[in-house]
Amino acid sequence: MRVLMLGWEYPPHIAGGLGTACLALTRALAAQGEDVLFVVPHRHGDEPAEHLELVGGNDVGGGLPAPRPGRLARQRVASVLSPYARPAGGLARPTSGPRPYGPDLFAQIASYEAAVRQVAREASFDVVHAHDWMSFGAGAQAAAEAGVPLIVHVHSLEQDRCPRGMDPRILAAEGAGLRAADLVLCVSALTARRAQAAHDLDPSRLRVVHNALPDLPRRLPRRARRLRAGPVVLFLGRVTAQKGPEILLEAARRVVAVDPRVTFVIAGDGDLLASMIERTAAVGLARHVAFTGFLKGRAVDRAYAEADVFVLPSVSEPFGLTALEAAARGVPVILSRACGVAEVLTSALRVDAWDVEALADRILAVLHRPALAALLAREGAREARALSWASAAERVRAAYVEVCA
Amino acid sequence: MSGVVLYFQVHQPWRLKRYTWFDIGREADYFDDALNGRILRKVAQRCYLPTTALLTRLVEESEGRFRCAFSISGTALDQMQRYAPEALEGFRRLAATGAVEILAETSHHALAFLTDEAEFRAQIEVQAARVLREFGRRPTTFRNTELVIARDVARVAEAAGFTALLGEGADHLLGFRDSTRIYRPEGTERLRLLLRCYRLSDDIAFRFADRGWKEWPLTPAKFAGWLEDVAVRRGADDSVVGLFMDYETAGEHQDAATGILTFLEGLPEAVARHSRFRFRTPAEVVALKGSALPLALPRPVSWADAERDLTAWLGNDMQRAAHEALYALLPRVKAHGDPGRLESWRRLSTSDHVYYMSTKFFSDGDVHRYFSPYGSPHDAFVAFMNVLDDLALRVGAPRVAVPAALA
Numbered sequence: 001m002r003v004l005m006l007g008w009e010y011p012p013h014i015a016g017g018l019g020t021a022c023l024a025l026t027r028a029l030a031a032q033g034e035d036v037l038f039v040v041p042h043r044h045g046d047e048p049a050e051h052l053e054l055v056g057g058n059d060v061g062g063g064l065p066a067p068r069p070g071r072l073a074r075q076r077v078a079s080v081l082s083p084y085a086r087p088a089g090g091l092a093r094p095t096s097g098p099r100p101y102g103p104d105l106f107a108q109i110a111s112y113e114a115a116v117r118q119v120a121r122e123a124s125f126d127v128v129h130a131h132d133w134m135s136f137g138a139g140a141q142a143a144a145e146a147g148v149p150l151i152v153h154v155h156s157l158e159q160d161r162c163p164r165g166m167d168p169r170i171l172a173a174e175g176a177g178l179r180a181a182d183l184v185l186c187v188s189a190l191t192a193r194r195a196q197a198a199h200d201l202d203p204s205r206l207r208v209v210h211n212a213l214p215d216l217p218r219r220l221p222r223r224a225r226r227l228r229a230g231p232v233v234l235f236l237g238r239v240t241a242q243k244g245p246e247i248l249l250e251a252a253r254r255v256v257a258v259d260p261r262v263t264f265v266i267a268g269d270g271d272l273l274a275s276m277i278e279r280t281a282a283v284g285l286a287r288h289v290a291f292t293g294f295l296k297g298r299a300v301d302r303a304y305a306e307a308d309v310f311v312l313p314s315v316s317e318p319f320g321l322t323a324l325e326a327a328a329r330g331v332p333v334i335l336s337r338a339c340g341v342a343e344v345l346t347s348a349l350r351v352d353a354w355d356v357e358a359l360a361d362r363i364l365a366v367l368h369r370p371a372l373a374a375l376l377a378r379e380g381a382r383e384a385r386a387l388s389w390a391s392a393a394e395r396v397r398a399a400y401v402e403v404c405a
Numbered sequence: 406m407s408g409v410v411l412y413f414q415v416h417q418p419w420r421l422k423r424y425t426w427f428d429i430g431r432e433a434d435y436f437d438d439a440l441n442g443r444i445l446r447k448v449a450q451r452c453y454l455p456t457t458a459l460l461t462r463l464v465e466e467s468e469g470r471f472r473c474a475f476s477i478s479g480t481a482l483d484q485m486q487r488y489a490p491e492a493l494e495g496f497r498r499l500a501a502t503g504a505v506e507i508l509a510e511t512s513h514h515a516l517a518f519l520t521d522e523a524e525f526r527a528q529i530e531v532q533a534a535r536v537l538r539e540f541g542r543r544p545t546t547f548r549n550t551e552l553v554i555a556r557d558v559a560r561v562a563e564a565a566g567f568t569a570l571l572g573e574g575a576d577h578l579l580g581f582r583d584s585t586r587i588y589r590p591e592g593t594e595r596l597r598l599l600l601r602c603y604r605l606s607d608d609i610a611f612r613f614a615d616r617g618w619k620e621w622p623l624t625p626a627k628f629a630g631w632l633e634d635v636a637v638r639r640g641a642d643d644s645v646v647g648l649f650m651d652y653e654t655a656g657e658h659q660d661a662a663t664g665i666l667t668f669l670e671g672l673p674e675a676v677a678r679h680s681r682f683r684f685r686t687p688a689e690v691v692a693l694k695g696s697a698l699p700l701a702l703p704r705p706v707s708w709a710d711a712e713r714d715l716t717a718w719l720g721n722d723m724q725r726a727a728h729e730a731l732y733a734l735l736p737r738v739k740a741h742g743d744p745g746r747l748e749s750w751r752r753l754s755t756s757d758h759v760y761y762m763s764t765k766f767f768s769d770g771d772v773h774r775y776f777s778p779y780g781s782p783h784d785a786f787v788a789f790m791n792v793l794d795d796l797a798l799r800v801g802a803p804r805v806a807v808p809a810a811l812a
Binding site (some may be wrong): 258349357358365 | 721723725727764781783784786787790791806
């Protein structure tokens with residue numbers, strides 16, 4: 001089957017988990033014989049794309065088509081996300097290379113839609129598969145013009161990213177895409193329930209496709225080299241309200257009061273990073289909390305190898321792939337109950353998202369109860385490694401077959 | 406004489422309250438009174454009160470031909486006393502008919518036999534005295550927590566003066582042998598072992614309400630026919646069929662709408678009419694002089710799960726760590742001398758606490774989950790260990806928690 005797949009990012013040029021998931025999913029689809037034409041806003045040329053045909057907006061028509069005047073008003077988006085939150089000013093650390101587009105997200109989306117339109121006119125395909133709201137409009141247009149079915153894939157919802165300030169235009173784009181789709185794939189049952197409730201969708205059109213880990217080496221070295229003397233609690237993700245770093249900081253105060261040897265490592269960039277650093281100093285935790293900034297590649301592996309417990313305290317987390325990465329490496333995991341990954345990782349501790357005391361209690365339990373830590377490490381690794389993109393791809397292909405029937 | 410022994414287990418644990426690391430040293434009250442009261446009153450309403458009244462009526466109407474046995478854990482007796490005294494009164498009335506034998510067990514439904522024989526004997530004695538006090542007769546039959554039998558259990562039971570022991574008629578215990586015979590556990594002389602016929606017991610306790618079961622709906626007459634089949638197959642007239650089950654099966658786990666109470670109501674007459682079996686209590690069965698076959702108990706056998714072993718309680722590292730830490734603390738608790746602390750420890754020795762930590766079927770979510778007040782087995786372990794640390798502090802023992810390993 002020929003699939004026109006639309007996504008906003010593609011490794012190595014990524015801001016969140018979306019690009020990683022797209023790469024792993026397309027590889028598994030290709031291995032199962034699917035033929036994928038993937039359109040990103042900008043192709044850099046260094047992407048791993050041997051398994052598919054990757055087209056960037058910059059490949060189309062000798063440059064970026066400007067948005068048609070009057071079709072969309074140019075407005076700055078106050079949302080913390082663009083489409084995923086970018087690091088705050090002084091601590092900015094671009095993930096890679098120059099950003100190809102201007103700061104106006106909706107203008108970028110209009111450009112992307114124009115590029116996709118052009119690709120869609122020239123290419124032939126049996127189904128359109130669009131990832132997250134930024135590509136929903138382009139997907140709906142392409143599917144309608146070509147007369148083929150549309151599948152949209154929800155990796156996160158606007159309510160996940162900005163629970164306290166949803167952008168009405170993003171919400172509208174998201175809802176339009178979800179309603180236009182023949183089938184909606186969601187990364188967790190939690191996300192499916194939320195999408196259904198937010199946009200009044202027909203539950204029979206929802207399917208759950210849990211993420212998995214890209215291929216891991218059979219064994220990863222644990223505890224190769226420890227930089228810190230005491231136990232390490234790791235947070236790895238965007239430092240933004242959605243991920244709950246402030247909750248972790250409050251828990252850190254309670255944990256350190258009991259056990260001053262504990263270090264909290266906050267690995268990631270985000271709009272809350274500066275205020276988190278200031279707050280850490282203000283509450284006297286500076287010696288106990290280390291901010292590493294954005295990590296990638298081997299630095300991520302090192303962070304996991306040093307961790308005694310991994311914490312994902314998200315207020316809202318459609319999936320939470322980092323929890324699987326930690327678990328697969330034998331790091332005990334603590335999740336908030338607002339994490340979709342909890343559906344596939346039962347050997348993790350779970351706390352309510354805002355329950356600081358419970359979070360501190362569970363951190364201390366993992367650090368001081370070896371039987372618990374050992375069980376979570378062993379069983380978590382088994383569960384995380386049992387999940388595969390191959391089976392995720394099989395569910396995606398079943399959706400293709402269903403809509404094309 | 407073919408006998409059918411109907412025995413019901415009554416038990417409620419003292420469930421813990423939400424207890425975090427930060428409560429250690431601050432909160433000496435470990436148990437969730439509101440939750441325990443709510444559950445006890447609900448179970449009393451659905452099972453203890455109506456079912457006990459029904460059984461009392463059956464005994465009276467049959468003029469004692471219907472007979473059965475109960476074991477009521479000390480923790481359940483305490484909770485009834487506190488939250489639903491009328492339920493305890495109902496059991497007293499039933500026992501007063503003389504047709505009901507009250508068995509002995511450990512006072513706190515503990516797994517003490519595994520680790521601490523002195524505590525095992527102490528809890529048995531506490532319970533035996535309690536049964537005498539509450540029901541007017543000292544028990545002569547012993548059933549261990551979760552029906553666990555083992556060589557040491559049999560030895561201690563005999564030494565404590567019991568003449569009958571109840572156990573699970575597990576296939577891996579019996580091999581080719583028959584669960585309807587009377588056995589003498591190896592290492593004992595006078596003790597007699599009565600076994601649970603798990604197929605017929607589970608027909609009532611688990612399959613009765615299952616509409617997908619090919620025998621559904623199960624009628625008393627059909628069940629009495631199955632009993633008669635047992636005797637016919639044996640070709641002898643001395644079968645003893647043990648129907649052992651949780652009492653809560655009758656009205657709580659399977660509610661009245663399933664027809665379970667109507668089934669029990671019709672059972673005495675159907676058994677009398679369609680089979681050669683007569684209802685007997687365990688003490689009556691062993692009082693009949695007869696041969697007992699020797700039986701080896703090479704490893705502990707319980708009535709839980711398909712494995713019929715101890716893995717529901719001690720199957721993973723958390724459960725073993727919790728069990729070990731609990732019993733390691735006991736000498737300090739006893740030396741401390743405060744009866745309140747000892748009672749707290751004993752409530753923690755109730756096997757339900759480690760059962761909640763079982764990861765055996767957690768992901769499938771089934772019977773283990775049905776009974777657990779926790780969101781996960783890990784949460785059960787965390788709360789239990791925090792409580793244990795508090796108790797350790799209060800009796801002047803070192804905390805259980807170990808510092809995380811330094812690199």
